[in-house]
Amino acid sequence: MRKLAGAAMLLLAGQAQAEWYETTGQAAIRNGDQAAARAQATEDAVKRALLFAGVSVRSVQQVTDGLLTQDSMQLKSHGEVQQVHLVSERASNGTFEVTIRADIVPGEAACPNVAYKKKLLIAPFKLKVPEQAVIGGLFELGKVSSELFNDKLTELSQSSWTQTLPAPIDAEKLSYHERQAISRQYGARYLLSATLNDVSLGETQGTNWQFWSDADRERFYHLQLSVFDLAEAKLVMQQKYQTSAIWRVRKTTALDPQYHRFWQTSYGQAARRVLDAAVLDVEEAIRCEPVVAELLQVRDNQVLLNLGSAHGVEIGDTFTLVHRRELNDNFGRTQPLLAVTDMTVRVTQLSHEAAWAQSVDARLLANVQVGDLAKAAQKVVQDEWVEQESTGQE
Incomplete structure (x- = not known):
């Protein structure tokens, strides 16, 4: 198997026991600080192992802190991570790479239908105050942030697959019929939207005596993100993320976020860490959401x-x-009324985004209409030898 950043290999599968996952994480080395890069690469590797195993990522920091001080460790954390071994580490071409092997036990309260993926629509992130983007020329920051978010989620997610939308959408302001139209047009139930609430400059940092450059200033990156269930008109998750970093670019210099140079700056790196954290939160949020056709x-x-x-x-x-x-409710709003039947269908033909299913007892499906729903029965995944790969982001 090719070794890739983000490759996960299931080494051993026992009888409902722990399973060994080998994963590789990477982080850029900034200002020669290999210790910080090692910490970030180790955390990235552990997160990947947990995501491939389908368990929570909440204990990542506890795991990585221990791993940074020793080559092997024992840890009991919510019955999930039993052991983590450091396999290898190396620094090359400005990147620190860490490979770990984690012994992971899936949690007892597994989500039903975890074997299914939900289709998630991702709208371009928007700037709440576009005027804040004038300094630095960051007008495309929302759009590019959503693209990076989509790439990262596609790389890591075991619970969803995505499709990007052409324009921002405020899901909470959509009417019932607008939500239904979007859901049917794209064949998706969930919509992710986000706003960069603040990308402004803060106070001057220190004193700059060089007349040819501007004083360093703090710059903010405040992201508000939500995942909306179009079918039930409810928020699946809503979260705010706030960070800042020193902005060392002259006021007259444009630094287009569409180019890699922007993401190599301290501010770009801080923004990327926010997006990485948001990806993990979204994965956690939709993992146990129901699968309904x-x-x-x-x-x-x-x-x-x-x-x-x-x-x-x-x-x-x-x-x-x-x-x-x-x-229609008392406020004149259209609401769906759901009634579960005793009718069960079994899939007989399959395509990429559709499937024909037939009544299990061959009876006619009385009173069933286009627009009705089908709720997935729990799907059991048997233990087996598995090899999984996903290409890491450079």
Whole structure:
């Protein structure tokens, strides 16, 4: 197997026991500080191992702090990480690379349907105050931030697959029919949107006696992010992230975020750390969300679902049908009314984003209509030898 940054290899699978994952993390070396780069690379490697194992990443800092002082450690943390071994480390071409081997036990309260992936729409991040982007020419910072976020989530996520939207959307302001139209157009239930609330400059840092350059100033990167359930009109998560870093660029110099030079600055690195943290939070938030398909067609004892192989659906998977009706509440808003039926269908044909499913007892699907839903039955994944890879971001 090729060794890649972000490659994870399942080395040993026991009978509901711990499993060994080998992962490689990377971090850029800034200002010659290899210790800081080593810490970030180690944390990245442990996060990858936990994500590939499908467990929580909340104990990462505790794990990595111990790993930084010894080559092997024992740790009991919520029944998840039993041991972490440092396999190798090296610095090359301005990057520090750490490979670890982690002994991980999946938590007892596993999410139902964790084997399925949800489709997540990602809207371009927007600048709350575009005038703040004038100094430095950061007008594309929101758009590029969303692209980096999407790349990182695509690389790491075991719970979702994404599609980007052409323009920002405020999901909470959408009407019922607008939410339904977006969901049907893109075949997705979840929408991620974000705003950069503050990218302004702060106070001058220190004294600069060089007339040809400007004084260093603090610059903020405040991100507010939310994941919205279009079907149920509810927030799955909402989180604010705030950081800052020294801005050493002259006022008259443009530093376009579309180019790598921007992300090599202290400010760009701080922004990237925020995006990395947000990726992990989103992965945690949607991991246990329900897997529900919409019926696109109904034909005698068969239905066409808007879930397919891209979501992890396989031939033989079963779904319970749910009637969906609409009613108007006292405020004149349209609300869905759901009623679970006793009808079950089994997948018989499969494509990338759709699947035909047939009634398990071959009876006609009475009163089932286009727009009704199908709730996935719990899918069990058997222990087996597995090898997984994902290309790391440079």
